[in-house]
Amino acid sequence: MTAGIHARLDRIGTDGKFLTIPMDHGLTLGAVRGLVDIEGTIDAVTRGGADAVLTQKGIAPRVHANKNDAGYIVHLNGSTAGGPDANDKRITGTVEAAVKAGADAVSFHINVGSASEPEQITDLGELTERASELGIPVLAMAYARGPGVDGANPERLAHAVRLAEELGADVVKTGYSGDAESFTQVVDATRLPVLIAGGEPAGDSASLEAVRGAMDAGASGVSMGRTVFQHDDPEAMTRAVSGVVHDDRTVEEALDRAGLAVEA
Ligand SMILES: CC(=O)[C@@H](O)[C@H](O)C[C@H](N)C(=O)O
Numbered sequence: 093m094t095a096g097i098h099a100r101l102d103r104i105g106t107d108g109k110f111l112t113i114p115m116d117h118g119l120t121l122g123a124v125r126g127l128v129d130i131e132g133t134i135d136a137v138t139r140g141g142a143d144a145v146l147t148q149k150g151i152a153p154r155v156h157a158n159k160n161d162a163g164y165i166v167h168l169n170g171s172t173a174g175g176p177d178a179n180d181k182r183i184t185g186t187v188e189a190a191v192k193a194g195a196d197a198v199s200f201h202i203n204v205g206s207a208s209e210p211e212q213i214t215d216l217g218e219l220t221e222r223a224s225e226l227g228i229p230v231l232a233m234a235y236a237r238g239p240g241v242d243g244a245n246p247e248r249l250a251h252a253v254r255l256a257e258e259l260g261a262d263v264v265k266t267g268y269s270g271d272a273e274s275f276t277q278v279v280d281a282t283r284l285p286v287l288i289a290g291g292e293p294a295g296d297s298a299s300l301e302a303v304r305g306a307m308d309a310g311a312s313g314v315s316m317g318r319t320v321f322q323h324d325d326p327e328a329m330t331r332a333v334s335g336v337v338h339d340d341r342t343v344e345e346a347l348d349r350a351g352l353a354v355e356a
Pocket residue numbers: 114116117120121170171201289291317
């Protein structure tokens with residue numbers, strides 16, 4: 093790993109743990125709740141302890157003044173939920189454009205098992221080479237998604253995270269398999285730091301239980317979007333997630349210290 097990649101990984105994480113809040117969903121879903129006033133949400137989640145926020149490059153002018161010195165990741169592909177194939181992520185920018193936008197790292201989504209998987213493999217392989225030349229870390233969002241693919245199947249997830257390492261990513265995010273025991277298989281499939289996505293908001297306790305389970309399995313943090321940015325209090329929810337990721341708290345302690353109710 094080059095010195096540049098090492099230094100920039102420290103910009104998007106803390107002591108090898110990562111609490112990233114992705115807010116690229118405006119491309120996928122539109123200006124959904126939490127992203128209309130994205131400036132306010134970025135301010136809230138970074139006050140709550142997010143290590144980094146993540147957007148598409150066009151949103152960069154709305155990020156920097158509001159991110160309270162957190163790291164910034166530019167996402168370099170996308171698709172819309174209503175398009176012909178939501179799993180067919182197409183390139184939306186270059187590493188150079190991300191650097192120009194002030195990025196500390198770039199991210200790229202790959203749907204392992206989708207009809208467009210071959211193109212996404214080529215695209216990610218090319219991206220990691222260019223990013224490595226420039227000393228920019230790559231966060232691969234490696235999902236198990238496609239016709240007939242169970243996105244929570246641990247073997248599928250293990251393959252997805254390993255594929256990200258094989259293609260030269262520095263950090264990988266994937267779906268959660270549902271329990272710590274099965275997620276161990278996912279974490280063990282790669283030497284990369286493994287983060288989990290949040291998915292559709294499932295309630296504070298359930299979401300934090302997933303984070304706790306992933307961390308117990310050896311994960312290195314989260315890239316958690318809607319669960320946090322669509323929360324009534326994104327700052328408090330970020331604080332709660334940080335309690336588990338960075339302070340190794342139980343779900344109950346983390347919620348309590350963040351001032352959130354412990355649900356039954
Ligand atoms: C909206 C979703 O289903 C998310 O999991 C996205 O696929 C992940 C990504 N942030 C995106 O919006 O492309």
